[in-house]
Amino acid sequence: MASFCELARLCDALSQTASRLQRVRLVADFLSALSPQEAEIAARFLAGRTVAQGDDARLKLSVRAVWKVAAELVAGAAPDEGIFETAADFGEAVEILMRMRGEPSGTPLTLLDVERGFEAISVIEGRAARQAKLAGLRELFARSSSLEGKLLARIVVGEMRQGVGEGLIVEAVASMTARPIAEVQRAFMLEGDVGRLARAARQGSLTLAPTTGLLSRPRPLRPMLAQPAPDVAQAFALLNRPFALEHKLDGARVQIHRFGDEVKIFSRRLNEVTRSLPEVAAMMRERLKDDGVIMDGEVIALGVDGRPRSFQDLMRRFGRVRDVDRLLREQPTALFLFDLMARDGRLLVDMPYHSRWDSLSEVAQRANLTLARRIIPGSVEEAEAFFEDAIAAGYEGVMAKALDSIYTPGARGGGWLKIKRAHTLDLVVVAADWGYGRRRGWLSNYHLAARGESPGELLEVGKTFKGPSDEEFEAITEQLLALKRDEQDGTVFVRPELVVEVAYSDVQRSPRYPCGFALRFARVVRVREDKTVSDVDTVATIAQRFAEQSTPAMIRRG
Ligand code: AMP
Numbered sequence: 001m002a003s004f005c006e007l008a009r010l011c012d013a014l015s016q017t018a019s020r021l022q023r024v025r026l027v028a029d030f031l032s033a034l035s036p037q038e039a040e041i042a043a044r045f046l047a048g049r050t051v052a053q054g055d056d057a058r059l060k061l062s063v064r065a066v067w068k069v070a071a072e073l074v075a076g077a078a079p080d081e082g083i084f085e086t087a088a089d090f091g092e093a094v095e096i097l098m099r100m101r102g103e104p105s106g107t108p109l110t111l112l113d114v115e116r117g118f119e120a121i122s123v124i125e126g127r128a129a130r131q132a133k134l135a136g137l138r139e140l141f142a143r144s145s146s147l148e149g150k151l152l153a154r155i156v157v158g159e160m161r162q163g164v165g166e167g168l169i170v171e172a173v174a175s176m177t178a179r180p181i182a183e184v185q186r187a188f189m190l191e192g193d194v195g196r197l198a199r200a201a202r203q204g205s206l207t208l209a210p211t212t213g214l215l216s217r218p219r220p221l222r223p224m225l226a227q228p229a230p231d232v233a234q235a236f237a238l239l240n241r242p243f244a245l246e247h248k249l250d251g252a253r254v255q256i257h258r259f260g261d262e263v264k265i266f267s268r269r270l271n272e273v274t275r276s277l278p279e280v281a282a283m284m285r286e287r288l289k290d291d292g293v294i295m296d297g298e299v300i301a302l303g304v305d306g307r308p309r310s311f312q313d314l315m316r317r318f319g320r321v322r323d324v325d326r327l328l329r330e331q332p333t334a335l336f337l338f339d340l341m342a343r344d345g346r347l348l349v350d351m352p353y354h355s356r357w358d359s360l361s362e363v364a365q366r367a368n369l370t371l372a373r374r375i376i377p378g379s380v381e382e383a384e385a386f387f388e389d390a391i392a393a394g395y396e397g398v399m400a401k402a403l404d405s406i407y408t409p410g411a412r413g414g415g416w417l418k419i420k421r422a423h424t425l426d427l428v429v430v431a432a433d434w435g436y437g438r439r440r441g442w443l444s445n446y447h448l449a450a451r452g453e454s455p456g457e458l459l460e461v462g463k464t465f466k467g468p469s470d471e472e473f474e475a476i477t478e479q480l481l482a483l484k485r486d487e488q489d490g491t492v493f494v495r496p497e498l499v500v501e502v503a504y505s506d507v508q509r510s511p512r513y514p515c516g517f518a519l520r521f522a523r524v525v526r527v528r529e530d531k532t533v534s535d536v537d538t539v540a541t542i543a544q545r546f547a548e549q550s551t552p553a554m555i556r557r558g
Helices: 004-015 020-032 036-046 063-073 090-099 111-122 129-142 146-157 166-177 181-191 194-203 232-239 278-287 311-315 324-330 353-367 380-392 470-482 539-549 553-557
Strands: 225-228 243-248 252-259 262-266 293-301 333-343 397-402 412-420 424-434 443-451 458-464 484-488 491-494 499-503 506-509 517-520 523-527
Touching: 004 020, 004 036, 004 111, 004 146, 020 036, 020 166, 020 194, 036 111, 036 194, 063 090, 063 129, 063 146, 063 484, 090 146, 111 129, 129 146, 166 181, 166 194, 181 194, 232 243, 232 380, 232 397, 232 412, 243 353, 243 380, 243 412, 252 278, 262 278, 278 333, 293 353, 333 353, 380 397, 424 458, 424 470, 443 470, 443 499, 443 539, 458 539, 470 484, 470 491, 470 523, 506 539, 517 539
Parallel strands: 225 412, 458 517
Antiparallel strands: 243 397, 252 262, 252 293, 293 333, 397 412, 424 443, 424 491, 424 499, 443 458, 484 491, 499 523, 506 517
């Protein structure tokens, strides 16, 4: 049984090793010595995850909760907040704090103990949930040494600080199985989770030739992502090969799996949402004639007039178990399908999009399901007319998809472009100011950041207090406080996790912001619960928008 302490020692060694190659070696050697089950847990913890990607469970424990639990263990010593000033990060602060207690006696924690502990915490729901969750966490900390406490704290808050991302784990798996990185990268896309990848590697069952292997049960695939493009005319230049345009529906991405009697629906973040969308699940069970299928689509909320409603109306249903029945009555939905990733248990991801679409059309026709509206434009005029048609019908814009593009799970493959009318960007909130006047008691002025060039780099591009309703301000305040890192002079600094879609009038040059740009008249359109910081737009996109703004569309087209 591998001890949690060995993983904690590995993490310490990793944080002191500058060479990437050497870090890959360390991780590969460590995983190779574990059983498949332990390798799964270790890989997941190394990536800063408490549960598998695709798992609905969340610990829902804030930085504050972790600190409280660790501090309570240090009998007699007042939890000294001053530690934060000397420590390099939160994990180290917990380690310093726990050293004051001395090392625990009793049986050491195994990897499995910690995994079980997390699982038990994540399933706690209901009124007394917070106390019960804290008690669960306390049990783990009580059995931890200071070094283990540091690792526990880091995993729970998701800040590992050791330079091991999912990419490095993929390389380690390639090294331990003596496979080319591209092949393992591919297997990772299909597994959708580093833990499952490491387990498969230890079992010798990596899905390396996906198109020949048969799938037998629902297992979420990472969804293919799109790159932004300024307008439809640009799609011709950017794709430079035949493509289709589809309506871009403004709802929630769903991945629908049907294997035998089993129907499962996953969200964009691979959380299972079957119970939030019972009508969609029932429709699949009743109507689908095909088996072993994985479909990609968008569920939208409909108003009484049959027109699409706001995305927020729909998201209320996600992640909810109670009240679904009432919302089902009050909020009808419509499903539009746009891709087919498996049929008869065979993965179709390597087939070109036009063949997948043909196959999808057959499946949909047999089951009387609706596809996203689509054309293959013969000219820029035809493409523009389709775009205007989408906007007039109340949709968000269009997607342009190269006919020969394969489905690249989890990646912006370049085969898909998204084209919207509104100038919006997905940005992450890195800090917020306490409001005053009517907004007293709420965090109301949000500091927004885009992704920079190097991994993990975030650069501020603007602030705004416009957009949210009173109710939303209250909810956002609560969410941000759970992510709080620090507070200074009325500004709360938070972990960068809350993604918001922001509308703006134009991009300006700005010497005040380190990236050199700022957004004018920024306004929060909505919180993107379905997105994480890795989905946030880049400074390069903002620079491109700036360049486009200064060039009239007519010139760009030519
Ligand atoms: P965005 O959320 O702005 O990054 O745009 C990409 C999202 O658009 C996808 O994740 C889907 O949820 C959504 N979408 C709507 N209609 C389509 C479509 N026809 N094809 C692909 N994605 C679509």
